[in-house]
Amino acid sequence: MIKDLFYFLIFPGMIFSVLMGGILSWSDRKITARVQFRKGPPFLQPFYDIGKLFYKETILPEHGARLTFLAAPVFALFSATLANVFILLPSIFPGSGFKGDLIVVFYLLTIPSLSYIIGSLASGNPLASLGASREIKLIMSYELTFILALACIVIKSGMSLSISDIIAAQQEGGAFIGSVSGVLLFIVILFVIQAKLALVPFDMSEAETEIAHGVFIEYSGSAYAIIKMARYIMLFTLPSLMMTLLMGGFSLSGFGILWSILKLVVILLLITLIRNTNPRLRLDQAMRFFFIWMNLIAVIAIGLSIIKL
Amino acid sequence: MSLGSYCFRKSLWVFHFGGASCNNCDIEILDCLTSRYDIERFGMQLVGTIRHADVLLVSGSINRKCRARLLKVYNQAPKPILVVAFGACGCTGGIFAEGNVFGGPVDTIIPVDAYIPGCPPKPEAILAGIVKLLNK
Numbered sequence: 261m262i263k264d265l266f267y268f269l270i271f272p273g274m275i276f277s278v279l280m281g282g283i284l285s286w287s288d289r290k291i292t293a294r295v296q297f298r299k300g301p302p303f304l305q306p307f308y309d310i311g312k313l314f315y316k317e318t319i320l321p322e323h324g325a326r327l328t329f330l331a332a333p334v335f336a337l338f339s340a341t342l343a344n345v346f347i348l349l350p351s352i353f354p355g356s357g358f359k360g361d362l363i364v365v366f367y368l369l370t371i372p373s374l375s376y377i378i379g380s381l382a383s384g385n386p387l388a389s390l391g392a393s394r395e396i397k398l399i400m401s402y403e404l405t406f407i408l409a410l411a412c413i414v415i416k417s418g419m420s421l422s423i424s425d426i427i428a429a430q431q432e433g434g435a436f437i438g439s440v441s442g443v444l445l446f447i448v449i450l451f452v453i454q455a456k457l458a459l460v461p462f463d464m465s466e467a468e469t470e471i472a473h474g475v476f477i478e479y480s481g482s483a484y485a486i487i488k489m490a491r492y493i494m495l496f497t498l499p500s501l502m503m504t505l506l507m508g509g510f511s512l513s514g515f516g517i518l519w520s521i522l523k524l525v526v527i528l529l530l531i532t533l534i535r536n537t538n539p540r541l542r543l544d545q546a547m548r549f550f551f552i553w554m555n556l557i558a559v560i561a562i563g564l565s566i567i568k569l
Numbered sequence: 570m571s572l573g574s575y576c577f578r579k580s581l582w583v584f585h586f587g588g589a590s591c592n593n594c595d596i597e598i599l600d601c602l603t604s605r606y607d608i609e610r611f612g613m614q615l616v617g618t619i620r621h622a623d624v625l626l627v628s629g630s631i632n633r634k635c636r637a638r639l640l641k642v643y644n645q646a647p648k649p650i651l652v653v654a655f656g657a658c659g660c661t662g663g664i665f666a667e668g669n670v671f672g673g674p675v676d677t678i679i680p681v682d683a684y685i686p687g688c689p690p691k692p693e694a695i696l697a698g699i700v701k702l703l704n705k
Contacts, residue, residue, distance in 0.1 A: 289609070297604040305612050308579040312623070315573030317647040319620060468617035480620040480647040 272348035274341045274493075281492030282306035284528055288495070291532045306492060310485050318481030324384035332379025333479070333486040339371035340493040347501050350424035351510035357424045365423070365501065366410060369456065372490055373399055376475045383478035391474020395458075395465035397543055401550040402455040402462075408558035409448045412441065413505050416565045427509040435508040441564035446506055448558050450530060453498040455546070457491070460535040462546050499527040577623065577649070578703050580612040584622030586642055589665075590629025593689040594656040598626070606692045611699065624651045624702070627675045630658035630665040636672035643679045651702060654681045655695075657688040 267273055285306045293300030302308075320326045346365050350357040377395050380388035414421060416436050417429040436442040455462040466474040479487055503509060503523050510520045541549065587595060601608045602615065616622055619642050631639060643652070654675040657663035662674050675681055682705065685698035 293607070293609060298607040299610050300607075301609050301612055302579075305580065308576045308612055311572060311576030312580045315577055316623070316649070319645070319647050472617040473621065476621075477618045478620055484621065 267345055267349065268341065272352060273345045274337075277341060277344045277348075277493045277496050278310075278489050281489075281494070281496040282310075284495050284499075284524070285492050287525070287528060288532050288535075291529065292536055295533070295536045306488075310488055313480075313485035313488060314482050316481040318483050319478075321383045321385070321478050324478075325382040328382035329379055329478070330483055332375040332382065333483050333490065335375040336372040336379075336490040337486050337493070339368045339375070340490045340497060343368035344493055344497040344500070347423065347497060347504055348510065350422075350427055351504060352512060354427070355424050357422055360421045361423055362410060362414070362421050362426070366407065369494075369497070369501070370399065370403065372494060373456070376487070380475035380478070385478050387471045388475055388477045390471050391465045391467075391477070394543055395475055398455060398458075398462060398465060398546060401547040402452050402554075405448060405550050405554040405558055406452045406456075408555060408562065409445050409452065410505075412445055412558060412562045412565050415562060416441065423504060426505060430508040435506065437506045439565075440569045441561040442506055444557050444561040444564070446502075448554050448561065449502050449506070450527075450534070451550075451554055453502065453527075454531060454534055455550070456498055457494060457531070459531060461538040461541050463540055464543055464546065467540060499524055499531070502527055580614075581623045581651070581702075582614050582616045582621055583624045583626050584616055584619050584646075586625060586627045586639060588627060588629030588631045588635045588639070588658070590656075590658070594628035594659075597689040597692060597695065598628070598655075600692045601695050606696060608696070608699065611703070613699070619646050622646055622650065624653055625679075626653045626655050627659050628655040630662055630668075631672045631675060631678065632665075632668075632670040633672040634670075636678055639675070639678055651682040651705075652679055653683045653685060653698065653702065655685050656690060657686055660684045660686050663688060 270276065283306075286301065286303055289305065290300040321329060343365050346357065346361050346368070350361075373395060377392045380392045380395075413426060413436065416439075417426040420426060420429065430436055437446055458465055464474075466476055468474075471477070476484065476487060500510070503520070507523050511517070512520075585595070585598060598615075600606060613624075619625070625643060625646060627639065629635075643650070652675070654660045658665060659675050662671055665671050666674075672678075683698050683702045685694055687694050690698070
């Protein structure tokens with residue numbers, strides 16, 4: 261019991277992943293600044309932001325469901341943390357985890373977006389409900405692609421649904437990214453991560469210039485700080501899921517740590533560069549992108565992985 | 570100084586309220602975000618909603634229609650909030666001060682923490698105003 265609480269709250273759960281996510285968020289902003297020939301924020305900036313938001317007043321909506329409005333960020337934070345624990349534990353302790361935890365992780369990674377939707381609808385703000393409807397459509401477009409990509413990984417690992425078995429299969433036969441279908445999957449999952457994190461080509465649900473942060477428009481103070489923490493955790497969780505599924509997972513011994521950090525930084529660099537070199541897509545463009553092109557690539561990858569390419 | 574107010578000074582998020590502005594101040598604000606002056610060094614960001622804001626930046630002359638809106642936006646902000654009157658119109662009314670529809674300089678409507686005069690203020694003046702705000 262105490263061990264489980266330690267896993268959930270400290271390592272590899274909440275505190276560790278907020279720290280890692282904050283560092284990744286700083287690197288994201290710093291890379292963005294360097295791309296635009298700016299200097300960028302100081303290293304501790306994400307933590308200053310969170311500290312400041314906890315210091316500020318939290319305003320509740322006058323005409324809204326207040327309890328739902330406040331509970332939604334907490335659900336987002338806890339499900340993101342839980343997904344992080346389920347993804348990282350099999351890498352840290354080989355053989356841990358349970359049968360079917362890949363599916364549990366898939367559902368847990370959807371809950372943050374869903375709870376942002378519920379919270380924004382509970383706030384009673386028209387722009388927030390506009391953002392929520394955009395977010396729902398975005399979820400509908402990328403979830404099918406994501407589950408096709410996961411199905412392909414299940415096929416490649418010899419029909420196993422547990423993350424530790426997937427890591428073991430990669431340790432025996434080489435990382436999945438070393439095959440043709442693995443490269444295709446890398447592209448697909450990269451764009452799914454981009455959409456799940458609501459970064460720029462797919463940030464129409466919080467488009468700050470059109471609908472003023474959309475789903476987060478009414479959140480202030482501590483509630484917004486919790487949302488920020490959940491987003492930092494997702495920024496760490498999704499690249500680490502990609503590492504676990506395609507690049508052989510984390511390793512915490514000797515040079516393995518450096519190698520893991522390198523993989524994480526490369527994924528983050530790709531995400532940030534996509535974010536900085538693209539304009540915001542319209543919703544129909546994003547849906548077409550996922551429904552036609554990404555699904556096509558994922559299906560091709562499934563076909564290739566059945567004939568073991 | 571408590572940890573909270575230290576973090577507050579390190580990460581000021583700016584919400585820009587444009588009154589009846591001639592857009593020259595707005596362009597100078599955008600100058601501050603670009604690579605030469607880059608106020609993100611100080612942790613400052615422009616945000617799109619007043620609920621996330623720590624600094625309410627009021628530019629342009631406030632006419633009678635704007636007056637009630639500015640007060641409403643100020644009341645919607647989560648406290649503590651700093652108010653900056655920006656440009657000659659925000660500080661005193663500028664050339665519109667004797668106009669028919671002028672609704673008063675910003676400090677007659679809401680409490681103001683810093684004034685940045687100029688028509689428009691240069692980015693250096695904005696940075697000097699920020700430094701004064703941070704040392705307050």
